[in-house]
């Protein structure tokens with residue numbers, strides 16, 4: 264397969280180049296880049312990218328594929344198709360499945376299924392403890408042998424610090440990152456939304472900032488002591504921003520991510536009773552959101568991830584206290600990032616390419632996330648000027664649970680190319 268992309272705005276974080284030109288790829292590898300390219304042989308496909316960003320294929324470090332066991336919500340194939348439509352060429356699957364991915368066989372199950380069916384790269388993350396019970400360590404080294412890019416107990420925190428530190432030591436020894444969902448399991452105490460005037464008004468149990476902050480602090484301390492690379496998932500509080508900044512000033516191996524819903528919405532936007540505004544961590548206050556925006560602008564946050572968390576309509580029709588936490592994100596992340604961050608001047612298009620591709624690649628030690636001659640042809644083409652209304656019924660994901668249905672946005676994925684093959688093209 265030979266593909267020529269013409270006249271795009273090529274954004275390459277690895278050498279910070281931002282220039283209009285062509286890219287030519289053959290057999291899954293970028294062969295030529297820049298200027299006007301006239302290939303010797305006729306390409307199989309020519310894509311006009313005039314007025315579009317051409318970025319290294321987006322990488323989402325935080326996706327719930329629900330496979331095995333909860334495939335009525337999502338499976339490897341539907342999740343990967345949604346990813347391709349959302350501009351992602353690599354996604355990392357969290358291990359809170361049924362059963363939990365806590366041993367090599369289960370990692371291999373996902374990797375084999377993805378290799379066979381998925382249009383994009385799927386990397387399975389391993390759990391920290393067996394069955395995510397927080398009692399004994401999972402077979403971390405076995406899973407590393409099977410190719411996990413990271414370990415995570417996402418969905419909860421490992422509350423036993425001694426056990427967690429042992430896991431961090433193993434991660435440090437093998438130089439894989441620990442992805443941390445920061446939530447004190449005792450302090451959360453049945454909370455379902457942010458603790459503030461809205462939770463009090465609606466009589467809903469609240470989640471304080473300290474539920475997140477104490478674990479962020481704890482995990483940074485443990486990363487400092489063990490040397491483990493710590494990646495803080497879905498940061499939502501203003502103090503988490505300050506703590507990551509402090510850790511970076513000390514040159515600790517700490518990175519942080521923010522999800523589009525947390526930089527777009529606050530608890531003021533919640534529609535009472537609408538469980539599509541219920542996710543973990545919860546939508547916080549304007550003060551918190553402003554701190555996240557500052558953290559994104561100043562590169563305190565390295566990553567934008569989706570925390571794509573599909574649930575069924577039936578489950579999401581339950582009450583605010585009973586419905587599960589989580590919203591889908593793979594098919595709205597690009598638009599929300601363009602609309603809320605790039606268009607408003609919070610971050611540049613180059614920073615978008617860094618936070619959605621280059622930095623995630625570096626965190627997992629991948630050579631992707633760059634547009635260089637000789638690198639794998641994982642490429643995302645985005646029209647930043649295209650305006651449209653988000654329609655959850657058009658999602659390829661099985662999950663339609665989003666608070667952004669009907670929202671007017673800018674920024675459309677025109678095409679996603681993975682290993683030199685067009686895996687999605689907008690028609």
Ligand SMILES: NC(=O)N[C@@H](CC(=O)O)C(=O)O
Nearest residue numbers: 327417418542543572588589
């Ligand atoms: N974020 C969520 O609200 N839910 C996630 C778990 C998680 O990422 O914490 C899920 O698995 O549904």
Ligand SMILES: [Zn+2]
Nearest residue numbers: 417418444496
């Ligand atoms: Zn989480």
